[in-house]
Amino acid sequence: MVAVAIGGAAVVGAGSSIIAGNKASKAQKNAANAQIAEQRRQYDQTRADYAPWRAAGQSALSRLENEMKAGATTAFTKTPGYDFRLSEGVKAAERSAAARGRLGSGATMKAVQRYGEGLASDEYGNWWNRNAGLAGVGQAATDSTTQAGMNAANNITGALGSAGNARASAYANTGSAINSGINNVLAAYLAHQGGMFSK
Numbered sequence: 001m002v003a004v005a006i007g008g009a010a011v012v013g014a015g016s017s018i019i020a021g022n023k024a025s026k027a028q029k030n031a032a033n034a035q036i037a038e039q040r041r042q043y044d045q046t047r048a049d050y051a052p053w054r055a056a057g058q059s060a061l062s063r064l065e066n067e068m069k070a071g072a073t074t075a076f077t078k079t080p081g082y083d084f085r086l087s088e089g090v091k092a093a094e095r096s097a098a099a100r101g102r103l104g105s106g107a108t109m110k111a112v113q114r115y116g117e118g119l120a121s122d123e124y125g126n127w128w129n130r131n132a133g134l135a136g137v138g139q140a141a142t143d144s145t146t147q148a149g150m151n152a153a154n155n156i157t158g159a160l161g162s163a164g165n166a167r168a169s170a171y172a173n174t175g176s177a178i179n180s181g182i183n184n185v186l187a188a189y190l191a192h193q194g195g196m197f198s199k
Contacts, residue, residue, distance in 0.1 A: 018174045028166030032159040039159070043152035050141040057138005060131040067128075076127045082119070089115045 063075045090112050097108035 018177050022174070025166045025169065029163045032163035032166070035159040036156050039152045039155045043148055046148040047145055050145045053141035054138050054145065057135050057141060060134035061138065064128070064131050064135060076124050078120075078123055079126075082123050086116060086119055089119060 067075055093108065093112050093115055094103060097103045097105065097111070102108050
């Protein structure tokens with residue numbers, strides 16, 4: 001009777017260990033799944049937040065690439081203030097020439113032409129620099145998105161590893177509990193048999 005009680009207790013103990021181990025494994029797996037879902041949600045949000053900056057940078061980079069192609073029609077367009085600055089500069093040169101009596105001279109025409117070419121060159125340089133800056137913003141946004149993706153991948157990999165370790169641990173604990181229960185039942189049986197033979 002004592003052996004049966006010991007064996008029963010061993011079976012109940014093994015069953016309790018198995019149930020507790022499975023519950024712990026399930027809790028860890030659920031926590032890992034929640035962590036993975038949050039990592040993915042956060043990465044998707046980060047990617048969406050940076051999307052306009054990446055798109056603007058890509059657009060600017062495309063304009064610059066097209067500008068560098070041989071025979072390309074320039075994408076450069078003058079700014080709204082360009083015509084005003086050109087007109088005022090030409091007027092100033094003409095007034096200066098008129099004051100000296102050289103309004104229609106070749107020197108005045110060359111001065112006006114040099115002024116216009118210089119202004120156009122400056123305007124083009126400003127256009128190029130604005131696009132290059134915007135392309136750089138896009139590159140920075142892309143780099144930040146890439147870093148967020150790598151962080152999310154590392155965190156998700158870690159969570160998957162934790163979930164796998166929890167499951168493996170539950171399997172090992174289940175096996176250990178079953179083995180321990182069998183050994184306890186067998187020990188109780190042998191003890192009972194030994195007791196019977198000693199009588």
